[in-house]
Amino acid sequence: MLEIKGLTAGIDGKPILHGIDLVVPDGEVHAIMGPNGSGKSTLSYVLAGRDGYAVTGGTATFDGHDLLAMAPEQRAVAGVFLAFQYPVELPGVGNANFLRTALNALRRARGEAELDAMQFLKLARAEAKRLSMPEDMLKRNVNVGFSGGEKKRNEVLQMAILRPRLAILDETDSGLDIDALRIVADGVNALRGPTTSALVITHYQRLLDHIVPDRVHVLAGGRIIRSGGPELAHELEAGGYAAVVADAA
């Protein structure tokens, strides 16, 4: 599904990614772990198409299509979803209106019929309920006045409604209490299937107790320095990043 080869990228002329090689096959969940400043968020933004990040080399394809050549909305239409580390507040934009506009944009691009307000609300309420989210979150402005945990849950709600084929979760676990963590994990696990994949970017192993990854990659200094099975996350938790980074050097 996702194939990254020799990807180098930076911001403001400062190189951050120094050659990423990563393949996420259909149906697999991969975790990317790494210390602060290793390039985790840069990788997620480059994959989602945020302005300001310059790709200086390498390729990233999604189902064989050049992901880096697509506009951000085209990537979303193709099935890529980024759960933001810091979800953006949109004062004056109602959450339900935002979600419906997004869902209908995707449906339109895929040649599917758009949902009217009633059909959409029915769907959104059911998803909100499944994620144990209060229904009034749909009525409020997008992320405005939300707590940190509510913002993260709202990302998962968007993901549940938009049903991406590749979900990239950028430190979605940061700032979550254990109950919220479980809700987020349940949301991701509900999406798992033979044709959907996830890239879970995290600093800590604890999210991976709930979303068990097929592969774990360690990102340090803009490179993947080690890959392994789920046991690698436990090793990192026990020994810290320093030992792994030192081994690889």
Next chain:
Amino acid sequence: MSALAHPRGAGPAWLREGAEAFLSRYAGLRARLPGDALRREAGAAAFRAHGLPGVRDEAWHYTSLRAFAETRFAEPLTPVADCGALMARLPAIAAPRLVFVDGRFRDDLSVVPGQVAVRVGGPAYGALARPEGEPLVALNTMLAEDGATIEVAAGAAGGTLLLASLGTGGPAERPAAFHPRHAVRLAAGASLTLIEVAIGNGAYLHNPVLEISLGAGARLEHLRLQDESHAAFHLSTLYADIAEAATYDSFALVLGGRLSRLDVHARLGGPRATAHLNAAQVLGGSQHGDFTTVVRHDAASCASRQTVKNVLTGRAHGVFQGKIEVARDAQKTDGYQMSQALLLSPDAEINCKPQLEIFADDVKCSHGATVGELDAEQIFYLRSRGIGESTARAMLVRAFLAEALDPISDDAGRAALEAAVEDWWRRQAA
């Protein structure tokens, strides 16, 4: 003194000539103009003395009247019969309506209300306007032909009333000018929702003056839609005198006009009076829109609130001047003023001038201003969810305006303003 005497002031020739043209029109018309001749003559004397303001006048520093002063207008003498297309553009609000066409009351197009006393036929000169201080009020006083006096009795609920101005546009070489003069008086404890709409076709000058008196505990919700023709000049002045515990809650939406200025003078005259002077200007092309307010706190424990938003595209120019005056005895004043501007093109321009004049010592007054483009991070967030860039930008501009419109408590009025904004979007897209 001759009506053609030169106005004082050392302004440029076009300014003097513009004023002289109005004075000469007055000389020809004054025998026929209805109403209080003394008031009218006092207005003419003030206009003669001060002429039209130039950019050297502090209050007009950001708004040049040159294009206006260089246009030769004519006060229309014959009523226009067919206004069907313009009438169809009025908001569909199930309420009584007073319709003025080119500044004259049209009985045949109006639905006179039951709960509200209305008098028409000649200018409704009130006691609040100060022609000696405001050149365009002097011009209005001098040339006013018609207007409505709207009164709600003590304790009565006046419901909703629509006050509409239709400009039919004269010949391009000699556009129509009209100067309606209205008065609104709410006795103690009375209430009214007044929805004022100005629309039109072609070139014309609409120079209305509205004097509002609110008795103790009265409440006026005043929604204003300035959606004039883009060839029109809209220069309006409003005075509001707000007594003890009364509320003047106003919102002005400015979409139209080639050159527009809304001047608002609100005086909080009794304790615990409240004034909300909110506005949004949405302008494109080479439109110029100026929203200028003076709020005078003359009594203790009054609150004034102003949130003014500008959305400017093309080469549009927005102005917000907000002055808060706090008299020595107006302790516990609570004054708030916020200007927020969204510039959607590199050639759009906003001027914002807050002014505080505070003579009391126990007051809370604050003001702030933001100017910016759309937030890149917000645009990316929307796009990352599959929403195309132009839709994302439109959503964020709507959201910026929704924050201004959402607090309007009158549902029908808010819906009318929202519909006008949507209409503006459609015209922009076309």
